[in-house]
Structures are given as structure tokens and as C-alpha cells.
Amino acid sequence: MATIPHRRYTEGLVTAASRGPLAAAFALALVITAALVQSLYRVPVQVSDSVDAIVAGQQAESSWMLLKETSRSSATTLRPMRYLQARWLATLAERTRLPYHAVFRGTHGLLACLLIGLFCWAARVTHWRDVPAFAFGLMVFTGLHTFAAMLREAFPVNHFAAVAAAALMIVAMAVGAPRAWKQLVMLGALVWALLLVELGVLVWLAVVACALVRLPGVRPRTAMVATLVLVVYVAARPALGIGSPGIGAHNSGFGATYLSGADLEARFGAHPLPFLAYNVAGGALSVLASEPRFGVYQLATARTPLALSPVVAINITSSVVTTALILWYAFASLRRPRESWSTDQRLLIVAGVMLAGGAGLCLTYMKDEILSVSGAFYALAAFVAMRGLLDRTARSTLPVLIALAVVFTATSSLWAFRAVGVHFELRRVAFITRNDWTRELPADDRSRWPSEPAEVALRQRLKGEALDVRVASPYFLPRWGERYWVE
């Protein structure tokens, strides 16, 4: 097997030669991001897992009191930053007299821009040959089901998207020179992510993985300090009376069936190891092969290959081909001595570590949101592998070139089709979310209203804004969309 050519990065990413390709990559990302933000902005602020945080944030006497109260308010989660963000954003809305929708959904939209912008930065497009690889990676990123998981809900800000952005930022910084400000930003991002959601531990993993593969931008001391921060966090949880949810705390799938928490506890409570192993393996496969989803294998429900739902066939085909590409690149390029690994090869190792870390967090239950960070790194690996393939094809024969072109044009098309499905899903989510608001503050049942006038006023305002968001009904969406985009 011919060797994969090296690529070398300098701190000055933008050279005269790279300006054109970089501008093309950013222009492509900009158009796709803007369309996604347009769809996202049409989703009202949701009721569940969102309004309560906004209300709690507004009712607290101060941010400090809110931090203290919410650090002890749950037996299984430590997420004070979620409430603080809600408070600060609500305060911003009050002071600027902007609608809550504009502030909260606007923040979510900015987060989507940040995610894709950081993906661009981490990808490091420097040659024109990188641009089609980047387009491929971007389609994988936005088409994978874990990306939709970062858009369809908000709590009131989607913390999974925030953690994915932080992890991508770590990697993007790690490729360049080890500036002092970068080390501080990385550690700050880690603290913030850990206090936002438990998935924030993957930000620590990103720092350590980048340090272990010796990406220049992360100093070993930063990785040590990050580990110390994690140790403090892990020790603080039991001190605050916070444990981890066990089997049965959440519903999850097993085999071809989605089971309730009670069913899972009854079946695996006494012997949890098989279920834990099932979830970790399934989490990795969900990213690598788009199957299972939420622990359920759709393949197991289809009696014949022809009975397989089109959406499952599309998802599995595109993912398996892409994973095969990544594995080929890994096998072809990582066999050389570690000291001679290029930046791309080190990024590939980091992506593998992040995939394993995300899968590990699926220990007691599986859902797309937990795998959202892993999905972002899978897309980065896909870009790196495609770039490696395009570098390699310069020396390939014509029949091989044609075969590769056919396979990857088809695969890219499937990913683009999946990415369009995100807009379809956001339309459905917008419709359901707005309908949910009709059950809040029912006009004919005041006994279900809160007792505090300030809370009633806040909920009324949120409800009014949500109802005023114009949405598309699934009735008018293409009927075939359900079969081709919704699992």
C-alpha cells in the first residue's frame, strides 16, 4: 500500500495559496449554516426542560444564590450553569426588550454557527483538493443523526451542542502553537462544560487526547491541570449528595424493543454487565453505522432486506461506506512510526478517543444527544480520511478513480439527503413544540396555573411568543418524508 503523503501545518494557517480554498470552504459552510439557522429559528422555545429553568433563573435572588441552590437541587445531576445561562439570557431579553424567542433561539442559532465554524477551523482547509473533502465532511457532520440531536431541543440552550463546540474548539486550538491564552481558554471551557452537563467530561478527554498525541497547542501541564479539575469535580459530586443514575433511571432500547426504565431494572438490575456492555458497544455502532438508535436495532425488526425502512437503509449505507473509508485511512496511515505521524493522523486518533468516550457515557442508557460530541469527531475523521484518499488518488489508475468517484459521489449524495432531513425534522419539532404550549395555562382550568403572579406573567409571555411563531404542519409536508427521514 502506497504511503499517505504528510501534511504539515503552520501556525499561520492563512497563506496566499490557502486563501482561496479556505474562503470556498467557509462560503459553503456559511450557506449551509444560514439555512439551518433559518429552520432552527422557526422552532418555538419549548415547554418541557426549558420553561422551568427560565422560571427558576428569574426567581432566584442572585446568580450566586442560583448557583448554590441548583448545585444541590438534583440527586443525579450537577448542572448549575444551565440555570445560570437561562437567567442571564432572560435578563438580556428583559433589558434589551427583545422577545425571549429572539434571545433563546438566537443563542441556539449562534451555537449552531459556532459548531460549524469550529468544524471549519479544526478541519484546516489549505489546498483546493481539500475543498471536496471538506464538503464531504460537512455533509457527514450535518447529516448524522447526532447533529439533529443538537438542534431539535433546547433546555433552554442545547447543552450538548455547547459541549461539542467546546471539544471542537480544544482540537482546533491544539493544532496550532501553544499560546498561553489558549491554555486558559481550554481550562475555562472545561470548568464551564462540567458545570453545564455531565457530558462535559468529554472536554477533559479532548484536552488529554490532544496532549497524548502531542498536538502542539496543548501543553502537558494543561492536561495535568485539566485532570485535576476533573478529580475535583468527581470528588465534589458525592460531597454535594449527587450520585449517578443507574439502570432503570431512563428508558432505553434492547435488541428490537424499546423498554421502560422499570422493565430494564427488572431484567438487568441483578446482572447489569451485559446491558452495560450492550450500551457501550451500541453507542459506538450508532455513530459508526447509524444503528442502533436509542438502543433499538431497526435491522432486527425487518423480516427481509426489502422490508427495511428506506431511512434505515440510507443511514446504514452512508455510514458504513464512510466508516470503511476512515478505517482504510487509519490502517494505511497509522502503521508508520508514531513520531512521523502527521497532524491528520493525530486528529484521527483523537477522533477515535472521542468516539470511545462518548460510547462509554452511554453506559446505562443510549440516546443520540449523548453521542453528539462523538458524531462531530466522526465527521472530522471522515474529512481527514477523504482528504487522505484524494491525496492518494493522484497516483491511482483510471478504473480505480472511476470506481472511487462513483462510490463517493453516491455516498456524498446520501449524506446530503440526510442533511436535508434535518430541516424536515425541525419542521416537525416546531409543530409539536408549539402545540405543547396550548396545554400551558389552560383558559378553562385556572387550578393548573402557578400561584405566583410573576411566574404567570412570564409563562404567559413565553406562551404568546411561542404561539406567534408560524410553523408548517406535518399535514402539508411531503408524506414520503416520514419514510425517508424519520426513524
Place this chain on the structure above:
Amino acid sequence: MALGGAWSLVAGAASPQGGLWPPDVVTLSEAAAIASSGEVERLVRHGGDPNRRARVSPGILTDGVLQLTPIESAVWSRNEAMARQLVGLGAVIDDSTARRLRCLHEAHPDASVRAWLEQVSTAPWPTCVAVDTAGLR
């Protein structure tokens, strides 16, 4: 993908009904028929009358155009929750309306809608001839 996104952006900015899968423009009766409870409440908040007949476009309930009250749409589409929501938003059901709805239900039966229709009026369940839907067009 990029070309599609650019088109959706420009078309969406040019008109609220432009772009990919734009928001609905429906009457109150149509919103009730397609179970768009959020749109029903939005229209009522902005002055829509839950007791007035409005157009229901072809393809939603039948192949032809209908003129229905929102609650008639709800009963026709077998949606008991929508019927309750409309009453909560001010839809009035007197004995005459209840009789009409019960006969409409005979053509589009549903157990939960029937249970609700039995509650809304103390009048006995009518003996219905085939509902003259021509009058609803």
C-alpha cells in the same frame, strides 16, 4: 445542498411563504381539521371566531371545498382533544349545535368523540338521517 440552502434563504427572506416547507396559511376550521392546536389558539388570540364557518380546502377532509365551523372540523376529523380545546377557546355548543355535531359524528364515528358529545348536551341522542354534506359546501 448549498444551492438549495441559498434558495431557501433568499426565498424565505423575500416572503413568509417562500423557501423550503414554509409555514401554513390556513383558516381556523382548517387548523382544527389538521390538528394544529397551536395555530387554532394563535388564530383565536388574533381575533378568529371559533363559532364561525370557514373554508376547508379540498384534500383536507374531502375532495371538495367545505364550509365548516372549527368544531365541525374537529368532529369530522375524529379529534376529541381539538373539540375540547375549541370549547375552552369560546366555541359555543347549544342543543341545536350538539344535535348537528352528533349527526355529523354518525358519518365519522369515534369512541372518544362520542363520549364527549354525550357530555356536552343533556338532550337525547338524535335519530340521524344521512347528514346532508351538500349544505356544508
